[in-house]
Amino acid sequence: MPLPGIEAAGVAVGAARLHAAVPAIPIEHDGYAVALTCSIGRHSVASVGASTAAQVISHADKAPYAAKRQGRNRVVSSALARA
Numbered sequence: 001m002p003l004p005g006i007e008a009a010g011v012a013v014g015a016a017r018l019h020a021a022v023p024a025i026p027i028e029h030d031g032y033a034v035a036l037t038c039s040i041g042r043h044s045v046a047s048v049g050a051s052t053a054a055q056v057i058s059h060a061d062k063a064p065y066a067a068k069r070q071g072r073n074r075v076v077s078s079a080l081a082r083a
Helices: 008-024 053-069
Strands: 027-029 032-034 040-046 075-081
Touching: 008 040, 008 075, 040 053, 053 075
Parallel strands: 040 075
Antiparallel strands: 027 032
């Protein structure tokens, strides 16, 4: 979800809080406790410049998959510096 005007550090804090909160959600199925994990990918764009919306969306879309490839249940960040 786009968060315009939010600095990358603020998004990192929110992602870390969400990552910590998900496993604490009590879920049961057929009487058994189910452990939840989550992989979060976040992407930020530094400054205004020539990057297109498609480039930003492409990078943001790849971030959660990178988290899963790196072992799941983690937060992965990527950034795109714009001229």
